[in-house]
Amino acid sequence: MSAQPIPVTLLTGFLGSGKTTLLNALLRDPQMDRVAVVINEFGEIGLDHDLIERATEAMVLMRSGCLCCELRGDLAQTLAGLRDRREIGEVDFDRVVIETTGIADPGPIVQTLVMDGELSNDFTLDGVLATADAATGMATLDRHFEAVQQIAMADRIIVTKTDLVTSEERAAFEARLATLNPGAPREAADHGAVDARRLFGVAPRQSSTQAQALSWIAAPAALPRLSGLAEPKPAPLPLADTGAHDGRITSQAIEITAPVSPIVFDLWLDALMSAATGVLRIKGVVHVEGMAHPFALHGVQHIFHPPVPLPHWPEGDRISRIVVIGRDLPEGYLAESLALLQSQPEVTVHHL
Numbered sequence: 001m002s003a004q005p006i007p008v009t010l011l012t013g014f015l016g017s018g019k020t021t022l023l024n025a026l027l028r029d030p031q032m033d034r035v036a037v038v039i040n041e042f043g044e045i046g047l048d049h050d051l052i053e054r055a056t057e058a059m060v061l062m063r064s065g066c067l068c069c070e071l072r073g074d075l076a077q078t079l080a081g082l083r084d085r086r087e088i089g090e091v092d093f094d095r096v097v098i099e100t101t102g103i104a105d106p107g108p109i110v111q112t113l114v115m116d117g118e119l120s121n122d123f124t125l126d127g128v129l130a131t132a133d134a135a136t137g138m139a140t141l142d143r144h145f146e147a148v149q150q151i152a153m154a155d156r157i158i159v160t161k162t163d164l165v166t167s168e169e170r171a172a173f174e175a176r177l178a179t180l181n182p183g184a185p186r187e188a189a190d191h192g193a194v195d196a197r198r199l200f201g202v203a204p205r206q207s208s209t210q211a212q213a214l215s216w217i218a219a220p221a222a223l224p225r226l227s228g229l230a231e232p233k234p235a236p237l238p239l240a241d242t243g244a245h246d247g248r249i250t251s252q253a254i255e256i257t258a259p260v261s262p263i264v265f266d267l268w269l270d271a272l273m274s275a276a277t278g279v280l281r282i283k284g285v286v287h288v289e290g291m292a293h294p295f296a297l298h299g300v301q302h303i304f305h306p307p308v309p310l311p312h313w314p315e316g317d318r319i320s321r322i323v324v325i326g327r328d329l330p331e332g333y334l335a336e337s338l339a340l341l342q343s344q345p346e347v348t349v350h351h352l
Helices: 019-028 075-087 107-115 137-143 145-152 167-180 210-217 262-275 333-342 345-351
Strands: 006-013 035-039 052-055 059-062 067-070 095-099 123-133 156-160 186-188 249-256 279-286 295-300 320-327
Touching: 006 019, 006 107, 019 035, 019 095, 019 156, 035 075, 067 075, 075 095, 075 107, 107 123, 123 137, 123 145, 123 295, 137 145, 137 167, 145 167, 145 249, 145 279, 145 320, 156 167, 167 186, 210 279, 210 320, 249 333, 262 279, 320 333
Parallel strands: 006 095, 006 123, 035 067, 035 095, 123 156, 156 186
Antiparallel strands: 052 059, 059 067, 249 320, 279 295, 279 320
């Protein structure tokens, strides 16, 4: 087992949105010299032959030092094989990037990372990157709900092909992306080139500061807060009428001023996820009674990563912050579920 879990980044994006160009640009970046890249097929991704140092049947060594590995069948077997070869010194890497197919749902990959007992201690999800084509993205979002979900689930959005549109068209497209996922920072790719440092190190770690953790949550100011649980419930962020699919995606955020009972919080989380068939992402920093520091909460669909303690959080801030992005969520869904957090543990257990 690795001393520290190896961070894994998922690179998603709809067909033709620029994943191949972005990946080739990243493979040229000196900052990527200790990265293992898992792709579907070498032929499909179209690796730049100028980058290839040597190839075997299942792996390609890049001139930058990156290792590219072809995904064959089961992702868990591919990752386990990379881990085993790393442990015996055959390959060397400290990060993994997984390139998904153009219509893939990132959820099953996250489930593999979290639920597979042999992998969960060695790999951890760092973030989901989604490419978005400025030239054809509007039409893609109109026609394909898969593309809308990819944007909604992303931690970072890489806007591609900006040179093919006017400044007005780009602004309109980015406004739509911000509506679908108001908390995800957007990075413009110059013919695929993006500073790798802005794409990795997304998820909070124990070394994260308060500012880094709050940036990860990225709850937009436009989203309503609930500072006291007796206040009126917040409504979802109003969505622009830009596409037939867009109205199905909403973001809801909440703040809780008092620390939460650990028993009640566990019950709330179980209730939230059992009823939340449409939840795509949930992020939060939660203060629990009896704990000196908060922990970061991170879920993709119904899969949750183990909570990450944040010992570098300063004294005095005891506010819990939670953001949910989901599909077809009812108005006030998050606030209604939080009524449970008012309960005392013994009262909650009695009613259950």
